[in-house]
Amino acid sequence: MNTALEALIFDVDGTLADTERDGHRPAFNAAFAEAGLDWHWSVELYGELLAVTGGKERMRHYLAQYRPDFELERRAFPNLEALIAHLHRRKTEHYVSMLRAGGIPLRSGVLRLLREAREAGVRLAIATTTTPDNVTALLESAPEPGLVDGFEVIAAGDVVAEKKPAPDIFELALAQLNLPASACVAIEDSENGVRSALGAGLEALLVTTSSYTEQQDFAGATLVVDQLGEPGDPATASVGDLGGAEYIDLAVLRRLREQVFG
Known part of the structure; x- marks a missing residue:
């Protein structure tokens, strides 16, 4: 198979930026406090909750596992789903405000790789369980105007039936790119993301571990780096081989794709 590398498909949270611990978590807590709830997600608890993808799904899981005694005050919300929808909306608004204040920078090497891909004509896509607003706010907060416009496809949020680790969101991104999986490299940071990408046939898979995912199982990933x-801030591989490179660039990703697909 002689397909060239035509696109990079990025996850967002933990991959483009280390958003979970110091972004989404405090935004959830702000929404809870604002609603008069005594819920509080510590750093450790949030790490456990990240096993569930999707913010609304995470809240439902939290109630089922940690607060089964919770009783809804129906004067404020007619049912639990209405409360969860309200909390998720306010959490997103808090999170976006944090991004616009410049509180969550892109991870090392992200902007450099995006620029290199754009200059080389390699297409860019996103496949994430977070909301489109979160994606746009993160990219617009980056120190480069118009960065969001470089992404041809943004597959995000509730646009698919099942979230990661189901393959749906990556399958949607591939369909919108109109490319086979063999023409792409997926870039993830979590076990759920790895399972999702592999399920969509994206076997050329790079993992960049984040603060919450370092100890997860990345079986099936071609290359795992920190x-x-x-330049001067090198990547370190725990699975696979950088081939002598100091950091992840298109040459590394082309070799990665060829290693898997030929």
């Missing part, structure tokens, strides 16, 4: 890296 970051994309920069």
Whole structure:
């Protein structure tokens, strides 16, 4: 199979930026406090909750596992789903405000790789369980105007039936790109993301571990590194081989794709 590398498909949270611990978590807590709830997600608890993808799904899981005694005050919300929808909306608004204030930078090497891909004509896509607003706000907060416009496809949020680890969101991104999986490299940071990408046939798979995912199982990933890296701020591989490179660039990703698909 002689397909060239035509597209990169990125996850967002933990991959483009380390958003979970210091972004989404405090935004959830702000929404809970604002609603008069005594819920509080510590750093450790949130790490456990991340086993469930999707913010609304995470809240339902939290109630089922940690607060089964919770009783809804129906004067404020007619049912639990209405409360969860309200909390998720306010959480997103808090999170976007944090992004616009510049509180969550892109990870090492992300901007460099995006620029290199754009200059080389390699197409860019996103496949994420977070909301489209979160994606746009993160990219618009980056130190480069118009970065969001470089992504041809943004597959995000509730646009598919099942979230990661189901393959739906990656399958949607591939369909919108109109490319086979063999023409792409997926870039993820979590076990759920790895399972999702592999389920969509994206076997050329790079993992950049994040603060919450370092100890997860990345079986099936072709290359696992601690970051994309920069000149003078090198990436370190725990699975696979950088081939002597200091950081992840298109040459590394082309070799990765060829290693899997030929």
